[in-house]
Amino acid sequence: MHLEPARHYWLPTPNPESGVFARHAFRGRRWESQPSDTTVCGIDVAMAAPTDLDWITAPTCADCNQTLISEFKDQP
Numbered sequence: 225m226h227l228e229p230a231r232h233y234w235l236p237t238p239n240p241e242s243g244v245f246a247r248h249a250f251r252g253r254r255w256e257s258q259p260s261d262t263t264v265c266g267i268d269v270a271m272a273a274p275t276d277l278d279w280i281t282a283p284t285c286a287d288c289n290q291t292l293i294s295e296f297k298d299q300p
């Protein structure tokens with residue numbers, strides 16, 4: 225078993241203010257059908273089962289991505 229950074233998963237969720245979908249990272253192994261959670265970049269978002277279109281069209285959140293990359297670099 226190889227080392228890997230803290231577990232996270234990605235889920236397209238709408239921005240609470242604009243409603244625009246983005247693919248954010250969340251702490252945990254997978255979405256457990258909770259109705260809301262806090263993204264790695266610190267936004268409280270509502271969660272719902274994403275459609276295929278959401279996965280295709282939602283851009284990856286740059287802040288989540290950058291946070292995870294910096295955590296990966298900090299691994300021993």
Ligand SMILES: [Zn+2]
Nearest residue numbers: 248265285288
């Ligand atoms: Zn994010």
